[in-house]
Amino acid sequence: xxxxxxxxxxxxxxxxxxxxxxxxxxxxxxxxxxxxxxxxxxxxxxxxxxxxxxxxxxxxxxxxxxxxxxxxxxxxxxxxxxxxxxxxxxxxxxxxxxxxxxxxxx
Amino acid sequence: xxxxxxxxxxxxxxxxxxxxxxxxxxxxxxxxxxxxxxxxxxxxxxxxxxxxxxxxxxxxxxxxxxxxxxxxxxxxxxxxxxxxxxxxxxxxxxxxxxxxxxxxxxxxxxxxxxxxxxxxxxxxx
Numbered sequence: 001x002x003x004x005x006x007x008x009x010x011x012x013x014x015x016x017x018x019x020x021x022x023x024x025x026x027x028x029x030x031x032x033x034x035x036x037x038x039x040x041x042x043x044x045x046x047x048x049x050x051x052x053x054x055x056x057x058x059x060x061x062x063x064x065x066x067x068x069x070x071x072x073x074x075x076x077x078x079x080x081x082x083x084x085x086x087x088x089x090x091x092x093x094x095x096x097x098x099x100x101x102x103x104x105x106x
Numbered sequence: 107x108x109x110x111x112x113x114x115x116x117x118x119x120x121x122x123x124x125x126x127x128x129x130x131x132x133x134x135x136x137x138x139x140x141x142x143x144x145x146x147x148x149x150x151x152x153x154x155x156x157x158x159x160x161x162x163x164x165x166x167x168x169x170x171x172x173x174x175x176x177x178x179x180x181x182x183x184x185x186x187x188x189x190x191x192x193x194x195x196x197x198x199x200x201x202x203x204x205x206x207x208x209x210x211x212x213x214x215x216x217x218x219x220x221x222x223x224x225x226x227x228x229x230x231x
Contacts, residue, residue, distance in 0.1 A: 061132075061136065062136075062139055062167060062170060065136050065139055065140055065143075066143065069140060069143060069144070081133050081136070081137070
């Protein structure tokens with residue numbers, strides 16, 4: 001669909017291992033929660049790692065898409081649709097990102 | 107009717123336009139939203155249009171919400187196709203600034219309430 005869309009400027013190198021890039025589950029958690037907090041449609045008081053986007057935070061499907069796009073922009077890779085449908089809580093997102101970036105998830 | 111003729115019952119099922127299931131259609135809609143969303147900053151820059159990114163995002167959301175209650179898969183497919191055509195025309199710069207501003211055109215002009223307004227409008231006070 002987006003042939004003319006964006007030339008993502010990839011100015012960061014891909015490191016061989018996630019740990020040398022300074023990635024850990026805590027760092028990923030921090031970044032994800034920051035991105036979610038910056039999203040205006042979510043009130044920061046109700047937000048926890050386990051809060052469900054649609055049921056507890058009151059987002060609809062388009063808001064969910066916008067949120068996942070913000071996370072894609074933050075971490076620099078695209079999340080395909082089949083995976084995106086299942087990411088309904090911040091903890092799901094963190095687990096998915098840890099798997100994708102080969103960081104140990106506890 | 108003559109004996110022996112079978113009444114053929116036409117199978118009443120509509121041929122799909124693009125998607126076979128509603129899941130498929132939902133995915134198309136969300137992908138269209140994603141593509142438009144990603145294109146918005148470039149539209150603002152390339153068309154030099156007096157809009158801000160929040161305004162454009164709100165308008166995009168408004169245009170998608172307009173068809174929120176549509177459930178017929180073929181209708182959804184057609185709407186997605188039209189949206190995709192609009193996106194292609196806008197992204198390739200085949201449109202002009204006025205066409206982009208048309209999305210923000212006010213279709214209902216506010217009715218005058220004071221005497222002079224109604225007078226200029228030509229209506230009886």
